[in-house]
Amino acid sequence: MNWGSAAEFFAMGGYADYVWGAYGITVLVIVAELLSLARRKRTCLRRISRRVTLQESER
């Protein structure tokens, strides 16, 4: 075990800003990618289903 306490863990030997900054941006980027994928899929499905409903009403 490397750390005597939680505070020591979060301090990262004085490099907290750099280490947590790096991990933070990574988490942020991954979450943003997954959210944008979910939104893109929702938009796409809504557009297709609108078109299908339109076609059915025209028939």
Place this chain on the structure above:
Amino acid sequence: MKPRHKRLALIVAGLAALGGAAAFVLNAFQSNLVFFYSPSQVVAHEAPQGKPFRIGGLVQAGSLQRESDGVTIRFAVTDTASTIPVAYTGILPDLFKEGKGVVAQGHLDADGVFRAKEVLAKHDENYMPPEAAEAVERAHKAMQESQKTLLETDTGTGG
């Protein structure tokens, strides 16, 4: 403007900006292919004359000195074949150590001293716990000692 044209203009502008950025970066890439010169290259006058460049090598063991003003630092950069003295005023990176890699930017003065404006540490690709590093260091020292007694002459490390 029609939305279609507006979009096209936006995309053309975007691509132009990207092209400009790429040209700039490629230029930086080309001019920095030789990111630094070794002391031997500097001694052989292969480094650019009369303009700033970077020098890279190891900080010679035992060469680090702090001047009496407390902020100016003097050390020697070596590639074991040649050695160049360096003077620098400013903050050193955490990993700057004697015997470790360094890259300094500045210019070579007429007195043969390299006046650095920026000093960067160049660490190696080894990652290990401190205990392992100490063991390696001990083994290295022991080997040097035995070589020394075999040769019975100290050739030194300098130029």
Place this chain on the structure above:
Amino acid sequence: MALNIWRFASPQVIYPIAGRMIPGFMLAAAVLALAGLYIGFFVAPTDFQQGESYRIIFIHVPAAWMSMLIYVVMAFWCAIGMIMRTRLSFMMALALAPTGALMTFIALWTGALWGKPAWGTWWVWDARLTSELILLFLYIGFLSLHAAIDDVRRADRAAGLLALVGVINVPIIYFSVQWWNTLHQGASVSLTRAPSMASTMLAGMLIMVLSAWMYSIAASLMRLRIIILEREADADWVQEQIVPIAQGAKP
């Protein structure tokens, strides 16, 4: 045999298969990330010269490796698409590009946050850093060129050509630290010699690399499904099979 391959080249067949594969890859990515981070933070020791700042390696290296690998795979699919004229190949390439760009961004960003404490600078224009930045521009160029051309087939071919020309940059990134003087250190892990890392550090890093693989596959498959839907919006199978499910889920 040939028949099978063509069957799998159809978007209609790939769509549900990809859908079934995504949860597995996502789960694998999460489990591997947890294991890798545990080893990286609690088992791997402090580094003798860099202290704790070296722990950025557990994301920096996986992201940098993925950024290069994804580009090669993307260019491969573009080549297949141009030779075999398969629609799905270009969709694969287009699905990979944004994830590749994000990996490149992560590699550059974490590299800057590591460079400051280790070297004393956020950024230098050395060959390694500059060629990795060019990789980011190639990804962005690929995506914006594709978006700029309305006709999908022409967009595929134009962007594909750019991807193929840009593949030359990948060996340049990889070998830059050997070919030229760089501030960036050489490779700690290579095929030709023993890795220069303590074994627990190496284990944590390699597990994180596997996690990055799994995540990239999952995210690209998710994007591939969306691209299939966008491009096949008029196809019967989308309107008959996909839309009723979507409408059922959200009436």
